[in-house]
Amino acid sequence: GAGVSQSPSNKVTEKGKDVELRCDPISGHTALYWYRQSLGQGLEFLIYFQGNSAPDKSGLPSDRFSAERTGGSVSTLTIQRTQQEDSAVYLCASSPGASSYNEQFFGPGTRLTVL
């Protein structure tokens, strides 16, 4: 079946602009995660959603970052007033449930470049 998909694959934006990154999880997966991969910081957890529960936002680096998950499926990560340090690859993952026993499957990522 189809895996996790993300769009766009690449995004170049100017400092101060807002961007939206999209993630389509594997069908039927109830848990969805966002991670960021950047030079010098490695792979960092940002946020995760599980069903209708309140999301765990503990990894979001600032209030410029927010995420939604509509209808328990597609998720959008929004970065407002982008800064150069936001440049990174943003990875989305999904799993059948939020239990730590559920393996996470990763999408191809969105490479964000802030000029």
Add this chain to the structure above:
Amino acid sequence: ELKVEQNPLFLSMQEGKNYTIYCNYSTTSDRLYWYRQDPGKSLESLFVLLSNGAVKQEGRLMASLDTKARLSTLHITAAVHDLSATYFCAANTDKLIFGTGTRLQVFP
């Protein structure tokens, strides 16, 4: 707070040689994962280790887990060029905490 340390950060090895990548984690974790990442690509799951003493092998890669020592190893046997990639370990509670990654380069 769960922390994951991985070493070495960079590994250059000759084809045919053996080597081990180490992954230490700071607190109890339900599972230990190993991922491979090729340049410009996403993460590919290699192994999921569930319990103390777990050992899994796929081709030239073998992963093991010692929960008492909070240590996992990824052993490479008779390396080949196709294994060149970055390898990450990750431990989790409800979210994955990644190690820094080991960039492996295998040369003839």
